[in-house]
Amino acid sequence: MSRFLDEKYASLEAYVPGEQPQDRKYIKLNTNESPYPPSPEVIASVNDSDIADLRLYSDPECRILRQKLADRYDVGYDNIYLSNGSDDILNFAFMAYCSDGKKVAFADITYGFYKVFADLYHSDANIIPLEDDFSINVDNYCGINSTVVIANPNAPTGLTLPVSAIEKILKSNPNNVVVVDEAYVDFGAESCLPLLNKYDNLLIVRTYSKSRALAGARLGFAIASKEIIDDLNRIKFSTNPYNVNRLTLKVGAAAIDSDDYFMNNCQRIAKTREKTTNELVALGFDVIPSKANFIFAKAPEMSGQDLYSKLKEKGILIRHFNKDRISDYIRITIGSETEMEAFITAIKEIMVGN
Ligand code: PMP
Numbered sequence: 001m002s003r004f005l006d007e008k009y010a011s012l013e014a015y016v017p018g019e020q021p022q023d024r025k026y027i028k029l030n031t032n033e034s035p036y037p038p039s040p041e042v043i044a045s046v047n048d049s050d051i052a053d054l055r056l057y058s059d060p061e062c063r064i065l066r067q068k069l070a071d072r073y074d075v076g077y078d079n080i081y082l083s084n085g086s087d088d089i090l091n092f093a094f095m096a097y098c099s100d101g102k103k104v105a106f107a108d109i110t111y112g113f114y115k116v117f118a119d120l121y122h123s124d125a126n127i128i129p130l131e132d133d134f135s136i137n138v139d140n141y142c143g144i145n146s147t148v149v150i151a152n153p154n155a156p157t158g159l160t161l162p163v164s165a166i167e168k169i170l171k172s173n174p175n176n177v178v179v180v181d182e183a184y185v186d187f188g189a190e191s192c193l194p195l196l197n198k199y200d201n202l203l204i205v206r207t208y209s210k211s212r213a214l215a216g217a218r219l220g221f222a223i224a225s226k227e228i229i230d231d232l233n234r235i236k237f238s239t240n241p242y243n244v245n246r247l248t249l250k251v252g253a254a255a256i257d258s259d260d261y262f263m264n265n266c267q268r269i270a271k272t273r274e275k276t277t278n279e280l281v282a283l284g285f286d287v288i289p290s291k292a293n294f295i296f297a298k299a300p301e302m303s304g305q306d307l308y309s310k311l312k313e314k315g316i317l318i319r320h321f322n323k324d325r326i327s328d329y330i331r332i333t334i335g336s337e338t339e340m341e342a343f344i345t346a347i348k349e350i351m352v353g354n
Pocket of ligand 1: 084085086087088111151155181183206207208209215219220
């Protein structure tokens with residue numbers, strides 16, 4: 001670090017993203033990307049004239065895509081906000097609602113960026129332990145008078161809360177925003193969207209990175225009351241009004257026009273998830289029941305670190321978190337059927353010492 005850095009950032013522990021190796025070809029089951037390409041409509045949506053148009057700024061209001069998302073999710077235009085990936089929205093939410101000693105609550109085992117944002121903005125973070133089975137005890141979040149951030153499904157466990165449980169949290173914290181991060185909702189969980197009309201403190205965060213196979217395009221969106229959307233726009237227009245680029249706006253719209261393609265792929269991934277879960281259970285793994293495009297599992301007689309290294313030697317990348325309570329687990333993104341067959345074969349070899 002330079003001698004110029006403000007001391008308030010000196011102790012910041014940055015988020016560590018999953019590896020994006022450039023050295024060799026891996027079966028990549030480590031960052032919850034889609035194994036399938038975007039739809040043919042998305043691929044055809046960007047042409048030479050769009051590249052030539054890059055001399056122009058993008059529409060800072062993202063009008064066309066905002067309207068498409070409003071129609072797709074049956075909400076108003078004013079209920080949609082678009083950003084450069086959903087991390088950008090989470091960043092803005094922490095900045096807007098949890099800065100400088102304001103309270104925010106989230107689980108001890110959840111998406112690692114919540115803690116990083118809490119540190120970045122000097123929030124008063126209340127980190128609430130999950131139960132022994134990694135479930136959330138909803139009562140811990142009721143009436144706590146604090147911003148709440150919940151990933152539903154949770155990461156890296158894949159476990160979900162029913163909408164009724166989230167409603168209890170919303171109802172009992174009427175003066176605080178409840179952020180529901182639905183990054184993985186399209187793989188089989190229940191969305192909180194039906195609660196939007198009843199609760200002006202609900203902020204739903206979604207991403208194109210998983211179910212819509214556009215992680216590299218960096219596109220996230222929020223669905224919330226007009227007032228919350230206005231807050232996010234206020235921050236966006238005070239930092240970087242063009243934070244969604246022209247090409248991404250185009251592919252984002254084409255993805256909504258071909259939404260059936262993506263939702264079918266989500267079902268296919270969910271089917272592969274169930275098959276892989278059964279195979280791992282048959283091999284003696286402890287597998288947490290997941291509704292996401294990944295599973296969280298513990299091998300019968302091997303540390304998470306060992307399994308990670310042995311799989312990597314065989315050209316398969318998974319995610320291991322060297323963190324209290326979960327260091328024996330590995331998180332495996334659900335790949336294509338063929339990739340998961342290769343994964344199971346590799347696991348069997350490793351278990352017999354090959
Ligand atoms: N929320 C959760 C729970 C995630 O796992 C991720 C992916 N790392 C994100 C948000 C961020 O996704 P993106 O910025 O690609 O939209």
